[in-house]
Amino acid sequence: MGKFRVRRAIAASGVVLAAVLGLGGFSADAQQAVTGPPPGSAAWVADTALGVHPPDPVTTTPAEVAAFFARLTPAQQDALAVRHPLVVGNLDGVPVRLRYRANTLALTAERGRELARATDPALTPQDHEAARDRAERYRTLLDGGRQILAFDPRGRGQIAEVFGDLATARRTAVVVPGSDIDLHNFDRASSPYGTPAGMARSLYQATDRQTAVIAWTGYTTPLGIGLDAATEDLARAGAERLTRLLDGLAVSTRPQAPATVFCHSYGSVVCGLARSGPDQASGVVVLGSPGMGVGSAADLDPRVPLWATARNDSDWIGRVPYVSVLGLGHGADPTAPGFGARPLPATGSAGHAGYFAPGTASLAAFAAVALGR
Template sequence: MRGFRTRRALAAAAVMLAALLGAGGWAADTQTPVTGPPPGSAAWTADTALGLPLPDPATADPARIAAFFAGLSPAARDALAVRHPLVVGNLDGAPVDLRYRANALALAAERTRELARAADPALTPQDHEAARTRAERYRTLLDGGRQVLAFDPRGRGQVAEVYGDLATARRTAVIVPGSDVDLLRFDRASDPYGTPAGMARALHQATDGQTAVIAWAGYTTPVGLGPDAATEGLARAGAARLDRLLDGLAVSTRPQDPATLFCHSYGSVVCGLAHPTPTRASGVVVLGSPGMGVDSAADLDPRVPLWATARNDSDWIGDVPNVRLFGLGHGADPTDPGFGARPLPATGSHGHTGYFAPGTASLAAYAAVALGRA
């Protein structure tokens, strides 16, 4: 019997690999996750202008960060944001409005740098084009008073944006995206509801603005379908960053009302490995999920409600077998009744990225969950 089970598991793993190949082609490229403190942290910790030590971004938790800024005058806070925009803009626990200001300064500085690179005769035409593309992305993030909660230009780039007012909204939600999301793919006109920005806008509107929604492209996602998408390495790194974001929200916004997580595709692996607790999350919703890196809902905190969205017939993720073997795969299907998640409908949705489209039963259900009415 044991030999049969082993052969069956090996066969399932082989089927999973074949499904990945057939779904979109194997991407051999692997990503190195962006981890650790934000860029500029060394200069921050060496800064003695205020006459007191600044909390080390590598070791200070969000509660310590919040306490530090609470003891500063508005002028001192602003001075730090001006001198160290990339640090202040990425410090979970720092005042939200101060982070918006710091990230606007950081985006403007990075845009100037990229425009200089685009005109540098020592660089290649490909370098010039890449610099122009990034400069344009930074310009769009600076337009119209957008509320950028985090911005990190390292690697493929990371960003988080807030839709609504974190200080006054009744509820808070966080969009945790899956593969192929980064600074340049944070928002796409060709796939408006398949990006964290599009999902966040749709959910914010569906709740009539009563929920502030964070579009969080704050971890290194897999590129394409390949080793990174089939394994948990990037998800584990992302889970640590997600936990820190949620801890920061708890001390800098509304600690009595933790965020609801909406986890798409590979993002549901991130959410599962984060193991949200009631102090960090009011609930977790997964959609287009390949698994959560756990065997069942019983492996997660039972005090945090878990919902799984029914998979529409045109979502290719349904072709990926739910196995977890030799480091490949993400485990049981959250939509299986035996998994233990509460079901949500998907009527009207299409494809892997259509669950937040207006008029779908899934978006209506998400709005109810986000508002605490489910």
């Protein structure tokens, strides 16, 4: 590359970074992605008390995990969930009902630990307050028979909640969120349609409860507007986890078709890098997207339909530069005619997080796609 082209690329990257970081204020709080096997995996692999060798979460596919559990009796399955709740509750391929049971046990145990920390004289008052907050968060997740498909307390925490019955639903959907979402705010009441849980609940109701919907906060999201949001590192880590989730759903549920994946904001970068095939997804829908990390729909699997939701006029994401220069930015605009995605309307929606609001054309379109119509 000549000197002029190098200078032009550096100048362009500076423009991209300035534009991206200027949207909402710079955040230097870089995030470390939570990756690898579930917590407690070493003890899980070493546990042969039932006379069997548990599958290694690092090397075993969800299909192999499903086959392992199919060979166990219900009592053996439950015994493993009791002894290793954080592994069983987060291991894709485990029967869904057993994951709910394991995550209830894991949440109960973590809440007990936090309550003990809240009165530990060796800790500071600030530590006590943080522990009480975490204990209360876990209590809310244990209330009301919530269906928790995944729970990992590491880092900012990861969580997945199911709306509907994955065992009987004819179709399924997964909501993949963007920045600033974690275990503590994935379902905040102040944003009923702008969080993964609110989006999933709204879609579930819009399909007349015929589609089971998963609110999946299963990766480390960026915080604020900063380098994490402008680059793909966290999205690449998330794409691996999303792929494993979809592979697990294919063997642990029996819908008519693989899940439809709804990807909001930075979540659309995760979905683009996942490049799901027809065995994993019936379709992909992006909304409020800064780009998908690809140049066009042609870079994705052509057997998986891709829909791009029109941006409403008040969505700030439209001010993001749709370029990718020296690792900054997420590529072409999925709503552009030349990108190759199928268009969906957004009439009636408002803001960056309003596409799932009842009465909007976007929610009606999402429901139709989720139902396979």
